[in-house]
Amino acid sequence: AQSVAQPEDQVNVAEGNPLTVKCTYSVSGNPYLFWYVQYPNRGLQFLLKYITGDNLVKGSYGFEAEFNKSQTSFHLKKPSALVSDSALYFCAVRPYRAGNMLTFGGGTRLMVKP
Template identity: 95%
Template sequence: AQSVAQPEDQVNVAEGNPLTVKCTYSVSGNPYLFWYVQYPNRGLQFLLKYITGDNLVKGSYGFEAEFNKSQTSFHLKKPSALVSDSALYFCAVRPYTGGFKTIFGAGTRLFVKA
């Protein structure tokens, strides 16, 4: 079965430190990969995506993500965390087969302490 896993329910990091939010997936073919963010009491916003090409993609608010085909991972990263980055982050995968329906991970809550 096709799936997306975000192994950490919560990630805690101090402001100014680098952060990583993990995502692994199990789908066939070459999927499209996405990260979305949900700030408190707001809807989801698109953050970045990987379609093809360079394995390191850059997105909004200084975030980037690294695609690793052999490990089927798409980890979200930021070199220096801000308190305002505290939010709920969702990884999503759009398979190339099986109805083209996007699969969302369960979400990881990021807390950045001042």
């Protein structure tokens, strides 16, 4: 069965510094990988996805993520954090040819301090 791990419950970073939110996965076959963001009292918003092709994927709001097959990771990154990036971030995986459901990680809270 597939699984997703987000090893950090919270990540703290100063505004202007680079940020990384970690995600590792375990699936059979080639995965579809996703990042979502949730702002307070809101639903999840899609940020970016990896399906195939270039291992570096660019998404909304200046975020990017790097797919690393050998390390089974899909870390979310941003070169310069903003206070408004403070939110809850979820990584999700869909195994290749495995239907319509996604498996989500437990979420990582990102706190960007001014």
